[in-house]
Amino acid sequence: MTGSPSPQEGIRAAEASPTHIAGSAASTALLVVLFGSFMDLLDATIVTVAAPATAQDLGAGDAQIQWTIAAYTLALGAGLITGGRLGDQYGRKRLFMIGLAGFMVTSALCALAVDPGMLIGMRSGQGLTAGIMVPQVFGIIRASFAPGERAKAFGAYGAVQGLASVAGPLLGGLLVDADLFGLGWRTIFWINVPVSVLALISGARVLPESRSASTARLDLTGALLAATGILLLLLPIIQAETWGWTWASYALLAAGTTVLAIFLAYERRLTGRGSEPVFDPALLRVRAFAVGLSASVLFFGGIGPSFLTLSVYLQNGTGRTAWETGLVILPYALGSIITSGLGVALAAKAGRALLITGSLTIAASQLVLWFIVRDGNDPGYWLLALALFIGGLGLGLAAPILVNVVLAGVPGRNAGAAGGVLSTVNQIGGAVGIAVLGTIFFTTVTGSATGAPALPDHSHALSVVLIVSAALYLVTALVMLALPKAAVEHAE
Secondary structure: OOOOOOHHHHHHHHHHOHHHHOOHHHHHHHHHHHHHHHHHHHHHHHHHHHHHHHHHHHOOOHHHHHHHHHHHHHHHHHHHHHHHHHHHHHOHHHHHHHHHHHHHHHHHHHHOOOOHHHHHHHHHHHHHHHHHHOOHHHHHHHHHOOHHHHHHHHHHHHHHHHHHHHHHHHHHHHHHHHOHHHOHHHHHHHOHHHHHHHHHHHHHHHOOOOOOOOOOOOOHHHHHHHHHHHHHHHHHHHOHHHHOOOHHHHHHHHHHHHHHHHHHHHHHHHHHOOOOOOOOHHHHHOHHHHHHHHHHHHHHHOHHHHHHHHHHHHHHHOOOOHHHHHHHHHHHHHHHHHHHHHHHHHHHHHHHHHHHHHHHHHHHHHHHHHHHHOOOOOOOHHHHHHHHHHHHHHHHHHHHHHHHHHHOOOOHHHHHHHHHHHHHHHHHHHHHHHHHHHHHHHHHHHHOOOOOOHHHHHHHHHHHHHHHHHHHHHHHHHHHOOOOOOOOOOOO
């Protein structure tokens, strides 16, 4: 056949023969999608270090600090529900570029926020656009590289995840303390704009287009019901300090539970009609998946609030700067990088054992941290670093392989849907954890004796959270006993 191929032929060719952009163009395409992933991962951690400075500048209350972080993770989870399906239907390059452009705009609006409400709203927008952008990364990599070259590309993606975990707290602290052009915390959002512009220009030139042959309709109603139900459950928990537990709070909890029940009924009806729901309730009958959902919520529910409460303790309690806070948190990221490769390498033989070991190691680190902060004195850098380093070792063993261990017990025909749900639940677990443990922390600080020194006040609150968190990871380890022994093996 001569002449230019049709768009449909070009898409099929991109999926069937990905070497058509091999060489420097493929490398540039990889850089573009890695930049997008890096910014998403960075924003999940960078804001935590900047939270105290942000709250002080905007006059945000404790609940609003929690929402600044929880809104992003919750919206990200909601975006992941439909982002991958949108890319499959309308083109992964197109959706990646739309998501990246939206992320750039909402980042700028976060930087321009004039009050906590605007910042929370724009953080939700950031999370939603990231949820559209991130699921396209894997499809674009497949369309850019030949099968034999993809392992290196996915390896680079893993390296970017590790780099973002290190760079987030350090870059957040550096930018806040540097106070470039008098912008303070706002620079953590402004930095996304020039990077996004470069990625958009490069992506328009080199990213290949690809989409799935599936023509299944999007389950937008299901996605909206799920997000609404979870939001209704989180609202009274995060606002507990401000609102108290009134009849309205319990009404919201009841409404959230009802909406989620409607969501499950709606998804069951879609499945019965032969449609593709965002969540197939039949998966709950698969023991490994049901246990995996619980393990994911518990495991990821402890990570986000640990960093938030520690950051507030270090800055508002011990008087450290944002940069010094980033340096304290750095050993956690380094520990996770050290063990993540080991965890991935051994997952196919000892996945469950690694998950349990990782969870118990995190629990041990929380108890060590509790022991050194409980007396109300500043324990100093090295003791804090040691406790956090131990926690990072545990995180690296468990976090990268949790989904693959769960999928080992899911029938192959359901693995794709189950993996997507688990990735979403990881984000939702983080939002729930921030709501529950964050509320415990801020309520305990507020409930301390009036006029008490800042450090004992925050030490006591952090100690309570650490005990609860350690118990959480002990329960997580027990739940993981019911998971499959080894992770499913797949190259990507």
